[in-house]
Amino acid sequence: MRQILLILIGVLFLFSCENKKAKPVFYDTSDSELTSMDLDVNYYSSGDVVSVPFREEGGIKFVNVSVNGVGLEMIFDTGCSSTLISLAEAEYLAKKGLLTKEDYLGNVQSYIADGSVSENMKFNLKEVVIDGKILCRDVVATVSANNNAPLLLGNEVLNRTASYTIDNENKSIIFKLK
Numbered sequence: 001m002r003q004i005l006l007i008l009i010g011v012l013f014l015f016s017c018e019n020k021k022a023k024p025v026f027y028d029t030s031d032s033e034l035t036s037m038d039l040d041v042n043y044y045s046s047g048d049v050v051s052v053p054f055r056e057e058g059g060i061k062f063v064n065v066s067v068n069g070v071g072l073e074m075i076f077d078t079g080c081s082s083t084l085i086s087l088a089e090a091e092y093l094a095k096k097g098l099l100t101k102e103d104y105l106g107n108v109q110s111y112i113a114d115g116s117v118s119e120n121m122k123f124n125l126k127e128v129v130i131d132g133k134i135l136c137r138d139v140v141a142t143v144s145a146n147n148n149a150p151l152l153l154g155n156e157v158l159n160r161t162a163s164y165t166i167d168n169e170n171k172s173i174i175f176k177l178k
Helices: 002-016 087-095
Strands: 025-028 049-053 055-057 060-067 070-076 083-086 104-111 117-130 134-144 163-167 172-176
Touching (some): 083 087, 087 134, 104 134
Parallel strands (some): 025 134
Antiparallel strands (some): 049 172, 060 070, 117 134, 163 172
């Protein structure tokens, strides 16, 4: 009888320690209404601090981002005024129905770091989520005609937070929310 009780307690213990994924925690940077995606999440408040890990390669910092529900790795680029995706990502999102002609905002001239100018398209990205934590709605993004263009998380998103600091020792970016 005692052995059965110990086995039962052991089984209950195993199930209670089951690896459960933590719910994502979002900070909505807009005043728009909640969507069905938002119903079962916790929210950060203004002034809260959120830590986001980065991967570094060749001095370039990469962060995990979800664009309209599709996971991507983007370069954390404080020198880029907008968010940039390549034509390949835009076509993929369009094929999935996650980027539509209603999201098209026209063309824009983009000034490249080398001084050149290129004409690109602008699209509205309904949701950009940084590391499953920071939700930014209605992000105006540039779509490069170059399929090999790097994916850049720029100031159009970064300026939606009060501040950010880079902790190189712990490989994380610390955002303070507005």
